[in-house]
Amino acid sequence: xxxxxxxxxxxxxxxxxxxxxxxxxxxxxxxxxxxxxxxxxxxxxxxxxxxxxxxxxxxxxxxxxxxxxxxxxxxxxxxxxxxxxxxx
Amino acid sequence: xxxxxxxxxxxxxxxxxxxxxxxxxxxxxxxxxxxxxxxxxxxxxxxxxxxxxxxxxxxxxxxxxxxxxxxxxxxxxxxxxxxxxxxxxxxxxxxxxxxxxxxxxxxxxxxxxxxxxxxxxxxxxxxxxxxxxxxxxxxxxxxxxxxxxxxxxxxxxxxxxxxxxxxxxxxxxxxxxxxxxxxxxxxxxxxxxxxxxxxxxxxxxxxxxxxxxxxxxxxxxxxxxxxxxxxxxxxxxxxxxxxxxxxxxxxxxxxxxxxxxxxxxxxxxxxxxxxxxxxxxxxxxxxxxxxxxxxxxxxxxxxxxxxxxxxxxxxxxxxxxxxxxxxxxxxxxxxxxxxxxxxxxxxxxxxxxxxxxxxxxxxxxxxxxxxxxxxxxxxxxxxxxxxxxxxxxxxxxxxxxxxxxxxxxxxxxxxxxxxxxxxxxxxxxxxxxxxxxxxxxxxxxxxxxxxxxxxxxxxxxxxxxxxxxxxxxxxxxxxxxxxxxxxxxxxxxxxxxxxxxxxxxxxxxxxxxxxxxxxxxxxxxxxxxxxxxxxxxxxxxxxxxxxxxxxxxxxxxxxxxxxxxxxxxxxxxxxxxxxxxxxxxxxxxxxxxxxxxxxxxxxxxxxxxxxxxxxxxxxxxxxxxxxxxxxxxxxxxxxxxxxxxxxxxxxxxxxxxxxxxxxxxxxxxxxxxxxxxxxxxxxxxxxxxxxxxxxxxxxxxxxxxxxxxxxx
Numbered sequence: 115x116x117x118x119x120x121x122x123x124x125x126x127x128x129x130x131x132x133x134x135x136x137x138x139x140x141x142x143x144x145x146x147x148x149x150x151x152x153x154x155x156x157x158x159x160x161x162x163x164x165x166x167x168x169x170x171x172x173x174x175x176x177x178x179x180x181x182x183x184x185x186x187x188x189x190x191x192x193x194x195x196x197x198x199x200x201x202x
Numbered sequence: 203x204x205x206x207x208x209x210x211x212x213x214x215x216x217x218x219x220x221x222x223x224x225x226x227x228x229x230x231x232x233x234x235x236x237x238x239x240x241x242x243x244x245x246x247x248x249x250x251x252x253x254x255x256x257x258x259x260x261x262x263x264x265x266x267x268x269x270x271x272x273x274x275x276x277x278x279x280x281x282x283x284x285x286x287x288x289x290x291x292x293x294x295x296x297x298x299x300x301x302x303x304x305x306x307x308x309x310x311x312x313x314x315x316x317x318x319x320x321x322x323x324x325x326x327x328x329x330x331x332x333x334x335x336x337x338x339x340x341x342x343x344x345x346x347x348x349x350x351x352x353x354x355x356x357x358x359x360x361x362x363x364x365x366x367x368x369x370x371x372x373x374x375x376x377x378x379x380x381x382x383x384x385x386x387x388x389x390x391x392x393x394x395x396x397x398x399x400x401x402x403x404x405x406x407x408x409x410x411x412x413x414x415x416x417x418x419x420x421x422x423x424x425x426x427x428x429x430x431x432x433x434x435x436x437x438x439x440x441x442x443x444x445x446x447x448x449x450x451x452x453x454x455x456x457x458x459x460x461x462x463x464x465x466x467x468x469x470x471x472x473x474x475x476x477x478x479x480x481x482x483x484x485x486x487x488x489x490x491x492x493x494x495x496x497x498x499x500x501x502x503x504x505x506x507x508x509x510x511x512x513x514x515x516x517x518x519x520x521x522x523x524x525x526x527x528x529x530x531x532x533x534x535x536x537x538x539x540x541x542x543x544x545x546x547x548x549x550x551x552x553x554x555x556x557x558x559x560x561x562x563x564x565x566x567x568x569x570x571x572x573x574x575x576x577x578x579x580x581x582x583x584x585x586x587x588x589x590x591x592x593x594x595x596x597x598x599x600x601x602x603x604x605x606x607x608x609x610x611x612x613x614x615x616x617x618x619x620x621x622x623x624x625x626x627x628x629x630x631x632x633x634x635x636x637x638x639x640x641x642x643x644x645x646x647x648x649x650x651x652x653x654x655x656x657x658x659x660x661x662x663x664x665x666x667x668x669x670x671x672x673x674x675x676x677x678x679x680x681x682x683x684x685x686x687x688x689x690x691x692x693x694x695x696x697x698x699x700x701x702x703x704x705x706x707x708x709x710x711x712x713x714x715x716x717x718x719x720x721x722x723x724x725x726x727x728x729x730x731x732x733x734x735x736x737x738x739x740x741x742x743x744x745x746x747x748x749x750x751x752x753x754x755x756x757x758x759x760x761x762x763x764x765x766x767x768x769x770x771x772x773x774x775x776x777x778x779x780x781x782x783x784x785x786x787x788x789x790x791x792x793x794x795x796x797x798x799x800x801x802x803x804x805x806x807x808x809x810x811x812x813x814x815x816x817x818x819x820x821x822x823x824x825x826x827x828x829x830x831x832x833x834x835x836x837x838x839x840x841x842x843x844x845x846x847x848x849x850x851x852x853x854x855x856x857x858x859x860x861x862x863x864x865x866x867x868x869x870x871x872x873x874x875x876x877x878x879x880x881x882x883x884x885x886x887x888x889x890x891x892x893x894x895x896x897x898x899x900x901x902x903x904x905x906x907x908x909x910x911x912x913x914x
Contacts, residue, residue: 119549153740160555160688164668166547 122163125170126155154181203340206232206332209356210324211410212501214441214470215288215314221441222339223471224332225356225410233441233471234332236339240288240317242295243270243280243528246305251281254302258283261294271527272308273586273597273654280308280528288314308528312519319499320523326495326502329354348496349604351611361409365390369420370851371874377421381407393428400425401436411473411502412438413488418476422446422467440471451854466507473503480506489628490635497605498639510638514601514646517639518654521601530653537657548661553668556742557687557694557732561789561903564701565686565694565749567724567757568710570670571610572637573691574644575602576719577666585647585656597654602643609636610720667691670717677712687732689745694730701726701752725751729789731903733761739902748900750784762896769892771819775806776896783900793904803897807890813881820889821860821873828855838863842872849875863888 120128130137130152137148155162158177165173208226222234244254258265264284269277285294295310315326322342324330329345346353361381365374376387377396381403388399414421422438426446429436438446449466464479475491477483483491483506491506498505498513499520505513522529540548570576577583584596612633619626646652648660667690675685678695687694700706703726710721730749735741746760756777762768763776779799786792809815824839830853833840842861843853845868853859860873863885871879 118545149738150740153738156741157556160553163550164553164672166543168543168546 122159122170122174123156126152126159126174129171129174151178154178157181204334206334207329207345208232208332210326210328210330212326212471212473213315213318215291217287217289219286220288220314220318221470222332222342223440224330225358229357231408231410231440231471233337234334234339235337236342237286238288238314238318238321239264239284239286240291240314241282241284242291242310243282243308244298244302244305245272245278245280245308246302248279250302250305254298254305255281257301258298262287263294270308272530273522273527278528288317307531309523310531312523312529313500313516315501316499316516316520316523320520325497326499327353327356327492328496349608351608351615353496358411359407359409360411360413361403361407362413363417363421364415365421369416379403381409394432394434397425397428397432397434397436401434404436404438408440409472411475411488412469414474414476415478416476417474418466418479419451419464422448422474423465438474439469444470468503473501475503475506485638486631486634489631493632493635494639497608497636510642511646511649514639514643515652517601517605518597521597522654525597525600527597532653548658548665550661550668551664552690553671553688554690554744555685555688556744557747559732559734559739559742559903561729561731561792562686562696562727563729563789565696565727565730566700566703566706567692567694567727567730568706568713568721569692569724570674570717571613571720571722572606572640573667573670573719574663575606575640577663577670578644578647579603579606580718581662581666583647583659583662583666585654585659588656588659588662598643598647598659602640605636605639609633609640612636670719673716674713674721677716678709681709681712683709686730687744687747692724725755725757727757728752728787729792731900733899733903748780750780750786754784756780756784761899767822767824768896769820769822769889771806771810771815771889772892772896774819775802775893776900778802779897779900789904796901796904799897799901803893806893810886810889817862817879817881817884818873820862820884822863823858823860825858826853826855829853836868838870841868841870844868845870845872846874 137145140148155174155177158174158180162170162173162177167173206224206226208224211223211225211231213223214221216235218237220236220238222232222236224232224234226232244251255265262285266282266284268280268282270280270282272278283294283298285291287294291310295307299305299307319325322330322344324342324344325346325348328348330342331345332342333340359381361379364378364380366376366378366387367374375390377390377400378385378387379400388396390396425436425438428434447468447470449468451465464476466479467474467476475483475488480491486493488506491502494500494505494510494513495502498516500508500513500516519529521527579599579602582593582596582599584598584600587593587596612629616626616629616633619629644660644663647655647663648657649655671688671691671693674693675688678685678693681697683695683697683700685693685695695706695709703723706723706726710723713721727749728751730747733743733746735743743760748756748758748761750756758764758780761776763773763780768776779802782798782802783792783795786795822838824837824842826839826843827837830836830840830843830847836844838861839859842859843851846859847853851874861870862873862879863869864871864879864883865885866883869885869888871883
């Protein structure tokens with residue numbers, strides 16, 4: 115209420131809308147992954163807001179990368195556990 | 203000279219001073235008079251002031267040149283205009299402003315009650331000692347303070363009047379009358395016997411408060427009309443010299459929605475409150491409205507109908523009067539100049555984290571108590587202090603300090619009481635009434651018409667709150683907790699092996715020490731579910747959750763059950779589903795209860811199919827957001843309004859409409875139509891869909907995240 119600037123939620127919605135032609139051209143299976151990138155950014159709306167950047171979408175990209183790195187770290191851990199289990 | 207001790211009911215402006223109504227200890231209701239001068243101030247160009255002085259010399263006023271403080275500009279040379287006629291100050295001011303529009307005017311629209319309170323230190327509904335000469339007050343002194351936790355109760359005589367049905371729907375035939383334990387009905391068939399009966403009751407009972415249903419919009423206008431038609435004089439006021447004060451209905455836009463406020467009927471010497479036309483009455487009732495009148499200085503009749511914003515504005519005016527600060531007519535402070543970077547830094551709300559989606563076990567919810575007001579008081583945030591180092595206590599913190607303390611004390615008393623204690627209801631209502639004043643106070647710092655508002659002070663509060671929330675998060679993480687969700691002033695935390703309330707005490711102590719703001723444990727959830735967006739199951743939604751505390755109590759936010767536009771039937775079934783799930787003690791047990799929920803849903807659908815659900819449980823309520831003509835494609839509410847319009851009903855934006863989903867051309871059937879809907883015409887499929895959605899909401903959290911097939 116009473117805010118002058120668009121919120122991060124609005125910004126992500128707008129950016130996503132601007133990329134709709136890009137998304138439409140992707141294969142359906144890729145579209146799901148593409149949506150996942152925005153879902154990843156949306157998990158960090160508070161942090162993107164706190165970054166107080168003139169180009170908030172940069173922070174949104176970083177949030178996407180962060181979620182990806184997190185997933186890699188989780189998978190690495192799982193792989194290690196599996197290797198240990200199999201060799202043990 | 204006589205001395206009277208009693209409670210102050212109301213204060214009104216007269217052409218020669220003021221009228222006071224006092225409920226004396228001996229049970230008498232006293233109409234008292236008092237000389238009362240009021241002063242307004244004018245500042246600006248010296249030449250113009252001189253002209254204004256000449257203009258005013260002819261009138262019945264006393265003029266004086268003096269210096270007085272403007273909150274933002276500091277000391278100003280002003281002309282003080284004092285009149286012994288409080289009733290006509292608005293006229294005096296209007297004349298003056300017409301002649302000299304470019305001068306600055308102060309203290310022109312302060313309610314008389316506030317001036318009286320500031321001058322005498324008494325308060326509305328408070329006890330006072332009055333020395334009288336005849337009916338004229340010589341002196342009046344306070345015997346109580348609005349900040350007392352346990353005020354002596356007033357022996358109010360309350361008369362309740364309610365028709366047997368909503369007069370907007372059907373013409374009522376009876377008026378139910380209730381006084382003490384007695385209840386009876388007056389027939390509305392013919393005006394004359396009805397008026398005579400009611401008049402006799404009024405004289406016999408002489409109520410202090412007439413509590414009605416539809417009094418503002420139906421009963422009082424009807425009484426006035428009948429009284430004129432029959433020639434039977436019926437003055438509802440205790441004050442014989444006054445007539446009932448009526449105000450017109452209006453629609454206005456606030457907080458993102460259009461609201462409709464019906465006409466109002468105010469009384470003199472006693473109060474009238476229409477339970478169906480009182481803004482926050484449902485929230486905290488008569489006790490709450492009286493508590494607000496006590497601390498704000500706005501009369502009970504006004505306070506019951508107004509928003510808490512009017513109350514907090516009054517409190518600020520009172521602080522200003524007591525500290526010799528002039529109250530400007532209009533807001534003068536515009537937003538300061540900022541660079542884009544500064545704007546980006548400042549223009550934020552509270553900190554809202556996206557929760558971790560899914561079902562979590564043993565989660566504590568901890569809340570900062572009255573966080574925003576506490577920040578304003580502790581960090582001295584006020585429009586005139588923002589950006590200054592070591593400023594003396596500002597107007598806003600000064601206004602809030604006692605209010606905040608009182609609410610905390612009431613809350614502490616409440617938390618120590620047994621929930622079955624008879625005092626709980628009243629204390630809760632009072633605490634809630636104070637809470638609303640505190641809540642809106644923050645908004646008013648940034649509100650475009652608030653006289654003591656400045657957007658920078660509003661921003662300073664949210665900035666501080668975000669900082670404190672981050673500090674709380676860091677403290678929690680340092681102590682090994684996972685922060686599942688944060689929402690403006692509350693945190694949801696979890697740690698392996700922590701489940702008793704006392705397990706979280708060290709964390710709360712640490713946060714309180716770090717931030718300096720009191721924090722309280724709302725409770726420990728056995729399990730709590732944070733929901734995903736309906737559009738994409740990977741996107742979390744803030745402040746949509748439900749959970750069961752350890753004692754089995756449910757808490758839910760943002761789900762269908764909380765929404766006013768959900769039908770009673772759907773709400774009932776969703777609540778039953780949650781009650782089934784609340785028996786689960788862990789997330790794992792939660793999943794085991796899901797089949798029971800599915801059975802519940804199937805049973806409910808069968809009941810609907812065979813017509814065993816009462817139609818009133820299927821009624822949908824929606825608001826008209828604009829005039830009916832303005833809709834290009836009418837909403838269901840607009841369709842319902844059109845059906846009723848054909849029967850001569852009128853609708854204004856903001857009014858709610860009730861209807862059923864039906865299998866006819868428009869898809870709806872207005873609930874208030876004379877002919878009832880044939881139950882075979884009910885659109886059951888549409889209702890199934892609503893129920894499916896509500897049940898999906900509560901069982902979704904135990905579903906694992908599914909990837910579409912053949913993805914890679």
